Amino acid sequence: MRKLTYIILGFIIGAVLTYYFCPRHVGEEMGLKIVKPKGVITVNExxxxxxxxxxxxxxxxxxxxxxxxxxxxxxSTYWSLDVIENYLAYAKAESDSLGYDMTGIRIYLGVYGKNAGQAKKDLSTMFIVPTGKKKTSEASMSLFYAQKGDEDLPTDPLNDGTGGPNGYPQ
Structure with missing residues (x-):
């Protein structure tokens, strides 16, 4: 009977430790709340x-x-979620190593030139460019600091998405 008590006590301790040490939802654990970003539009819009x-x-x-x-x-252009997440991580790391704070992205429309091969020659594309600001030290000799807007960073842009459907489904 004594062994059974130790086994039950072991299960209870294990359950309590599992509850406190196993990860739960990251948002819950860190007190983060998912908020609808500014600029989200409806499907009808x-x-x-x-x-x-x-x-x-x-x-x-x-x-x-x-x-x-x-x-x-x-x-339209399609990139998988994995490609986008990987690119954002890459662009953040590259921007940081070049001395920039990446704060966003800009999506450009482009046209492939004559040297792109017959399949792409003179056709549309879209590419993503990281944006941000040059890192600066906290201390400054100037009392007035001219804050510049986010600019395109010298980090390689993302292209080569696949052409998407020719029109949003009605």
């Missing part, structure tokens, strides 16, 4: 923006694709 692009830009953009023998140009 996204559909309206896409419809406006179709109404006012599609024919001009697709005319360049027709010169290359394609019916239409890509109008």
């Amino acid at each position: 996204a559909k309206e923006l896409n419809k406006n692009w179709t109404d006012f830009r599609k024919s001009a953009v697709d005319s360049a694709a027709k010169k290359q023998g394609r019916n239409q140009d890509d109008r």
Whole structure:
């Protein structure tokens, strides 16, 4: 009977230790709350923006694709979540090593040139560029510090996403 008491006591101690030392949800543990970011729009607003692009830009953009023998140009780019997360970690580390604080990203529209090969020649692309500021020391000789806005950082941008659907689903 005494062995059974030790076994039960061992299970209770193990359960208590597991409860306190095993990780739970990171947000709960650190007191973080997920907040909807500024700038999030509704699906209906996204559909309206896409419809406006179709109404006012599609024919001009697709005319360049027709010169290359394609019916239409890509109008979106897809990167997997793993690629985006890996790129952000890479860009933060690279920016830091170059003496910059990465504070955001900027997405540019681009066009592949004549040397891109027949599949991409003169067609649209999108690429992501890290933005931020040069790291500065806390102390300054100047009483007035001109705060510059975030600028593109000299870290390699991300390209080579895959062309996405030609229009947001209506």
